Amino acid sequence: MDETRIIAWIDGELTPEEAAEVEAAVAADPALTVIADRHRRIRARFAAAFTPLLDDPVPLPRRKPAQVVSLAAVREERAQATESKRNWRGWAWPGAVAASLLVGVLAGHSNAPLGVPDRAGALALSAPVAQALDRQTSGDLGTVNVALSFKDHDGELCRSFVAQYIGGVACKTGGGWQLRYAAPVDGQRGDYRMAGGDAASAKVVATMIAGDPLDAAGERKAIAASWH
Template identity: 40%
Template sequence: MTIAREDIAAFADGQLTGEREAEVAAAIAADPDLQREVEAHRALRARLAGHFAPIAEEPAPDALAAMLAPRPAEVVDLAAAREQREMKRSLPRWSWVAGPAIAAALALALFLPRGGAPEGYADTQLAAVLDSQLVAEQAADSDTRVLLSFRDRDGDFCRAFSRDAGSGIACRDAHGWKLEARGDGARQADTDYRMASASNAEILARAQAMADGPALDAEAEARARADGWR
């Protein structure tokens, strides 16, 4: 029986039931590789839940609260509602990112930097951080924080990061750290505050869609740095 990555994520999150849950549980019990995937998924979920827990306890911004406020009942087009349900079922499952943070996440845009680095690549300062800074060793008050590291489907190492100037994802190629995506920074102006954590959630969701397997653990990340992220 084939076990898809979505099945592993759903099982690890306790979302499977009935016969399907029993089938997946039996397959995992018989396969050490699947067991390690489940453990890695649960460990990453716990780490992200701890990262976003303070956000879930804060009151929602006024603009978001207004969007979520109940609205007067309206006539429902049953055919349109059925079509929307089918579209939702076809979307990929991103259960490993904290739910409250995704609900507040800002739209993701392509990162097109300008400056000393070649267009589309990390600047010198950011590249230095991506080259050297490990998730497990970075200071809590670092100006630029690496959220996680992973391999994409082409086998390249990629790192999700967060900083005031803008969070994002950069992947290592022959020319340097190519910037693949970004979210809004922690603070755009004194009168225009945006939660960095909301943008980070969207970045982490994008990273999960790009990744070929779970995020690197501390040992694998240190080994990748020693090899020059190649």
């Protein structure tokens, strides 16, 4: 019984027959019980971190007053929009918005807008994201929100986060924060759910994590040590 199948069982992705098989195996094997319990704790941490954000009401758009439209201004605006689309195609990733997984380098000191790619194969995140990963404890609400922190199987400290247009998992290396998993966030609706749901990010963490997530004291210690 592998861990992936146990995670699928916890996430409710198996048929009743498959679920019964995994449930019996987990009940009979203490090692599998540990894996299942760890994934349940990870899911609970994600829920605790992001549920307050999801429960916030989305404000209705304000009705704009009627205005006189200049046809010349409309033509100019359309021309500029067309030119902007041409420029975008020159450097944007193919299918970046639709992709559920985006892998690249977390450029922690970039001043670019959140989630804007600055070159092929890399993802530039603005300074607030890097600062949140460096300084913020899990569960603190802000422009960037961190769900949990953990060590991966290589001993690196990693953090799951969500920002305005992107969420994912990043690990601290010698060169800074490196993005291991990312997915677009529905910024248009104003909510913080990642494409594929929080379950997708929790599943990634479950495959990466070694042991339990850091508690509050562990996070404070890691922050004081600059996550090294």
